[in-house]
Amino acid sequence: MTVASAADRRQQVVWKGPPRLDLRYEVTHRPTQSMWEAMMKVTPGMASSGEDPIVRELEDYVAELTGKEAAMYLPTTTNGTVLACMARDVRGKQVIMEARCHIYWVERLHISHLAGAAPKLIRGDKYGAMDLQAIEDAINETAYGYTPPTGMICLENTHNVYGGTVLTPAYTEAVAKLAHDHGIDLFLDGARVFNSAVALDVPVRALTAPADHLVLSLNKGLGAPLGGVLCGSREFVDEAKVLAKRMGMIAIHKAGLFAAAGMVALKTMYAGLADDHRRARRLAEGLSEIDGLSLDLETVQTNLVRVSTAGTGISALELAHRVAEHGLAIHVMEPDVFKMALCYDVDDAQVDEALAIFAKVLA
Numbered sequence: 001m002t003v004a005s006a007a008d009r010r011q012q013v014v015w016k017g018p019p020r021l022d023l024r025y026e027v028t029h030r031p032t033q034s035m036w037e038a039m040m041k042v043t044p045g046m047a048s049s050g051e052d053p054i055v056r057e058l059e060d061y062v063a064e065l066t067g068k069e070a071a072m073y074l075p076t077t078t079n080g081t082v083l084a085c086m087a088r089d090v091r092g093k094q095v096i097m098e099a100r101c102h103i104y105w106v107e108r109l110h111i112s113h114l115a116g117a118a119p120k121l122i123r124g125d126k127y128g129a130m131d132l133q134a135i136e137d138a139i140n141e142t143a144y145g146y147t148p149p150t151g152m153i154c155l156e157n158t159h160n161v162y163g164g165t166v167l168t169p170a171y172t173e174a175v176a177k178l179a180h181d182h183g184i185d186l187f188l189d190g191a192r193v194f195n196s197a198v199a200l201d202v203p204v205r206a207l208t209a210p211a212d213h214l215v216l217s218l219n220k221g222l223g224a225p226l227g228g229v230l231c232g233s234r235e236f237v238d239e240a241k242v243l244a245k246r247m248g249m250i251a252i253h254k255a256g257l258f259a260a261a262g263m264v265a266l267k268t269m270y271a272g273l274a275d276d277h278r279r280a281r282r283l284a285e286g287l288s289e290i291d292g293l294s295l296d297l298e299t300v301q302t303n304l305v306r307v308s309t310a311g312t313g314i315s316a317l318e319l320a321h322r323v324a325e326h327g328l329a330i331h332v333m334e335p336d337v338f339k340m341a342l343c344y345d346v347d348d349a350q351v352d353e354a355l356a357i358f359a360k361v362l363a
């Protein structure tokens, strides 16, 4: 049996091995055959000294793609966000972000402990967009005659918790203008920015260029085995590299192996994201027809599907345990909300199978 015993129950179902049908996240899926093949051809260089040609190629490629001067290959997206906060010296300053963004949800202690950032939260709309006036008010807010300095404004595109929702180029430009009018940097958590670009049918750089710095992930929708990439001005990336050395973060030995797979991901996986979005919609529409489950189809814009169990009378965790008995893994987000992620490794038949499992356990 794959599922842990009731005694092990925490907030999520705990699996003793890989679930048969894992719709929790993109990151548990295998790289593609072409990625393995690319890795097998690599003779890695000393990446931490800048000697690995494939790592350099990847950094140049992503810098160009995002409209930035420079880029830095890192193990994770989180590393990039922490380094950005450190490089821009947000210590003792507020960092404005959407209330349910990943940076606050998962990384707030990283950025407060390591970079001294004080998150300032603004609740966004159902797509994760913060009202521009609310941002302006947060920048100008005073308490007892003191206006806390704002070190950075962060956006998340796509927005994970709201269900993979997208922010448009026009919105990103408007926030960038507002930030720059106040002499503040805009940072983009673009872990899934490729999904946004595909959903909006715009070049990636239309979403990234307005931000001063950004981080993106190669191992979510694109399916690479490892890597986040931090992008920005040459000066910013050079500063981040020094900080990464100080943090012991920089030496990804044999990084060329992963970068080779990352290049395959960047060059070949982008177009397939549209299929993931189509499957996510099919899954969402199917789930919306099951009694008790509810979701907002307007927010199903990319590869994530956010679903409420409120009408079923059972919690999301209880439902996660029930579907787990059939080999299906889902991600519990809130007491009555779960989320699923589609990616290149999940096909139409598996979407149908997932729907059949939900129908069965909720019958």
Ligand SMILES: Cc1ncc(COP(=O)(O)O)c(C=O)c1O
Pocket: 075, 076, 077, 078, 079, 102, 103, 156, 158, 159, 160, 189, 191, 192, 217, 227, 228
């Ligand atoms: C929006 C967003 N940002 C950042 C991250 C962190 O990525 P990583 O696990 O590569 O650090 C995630 C992870 O799911 C995410 O969804």
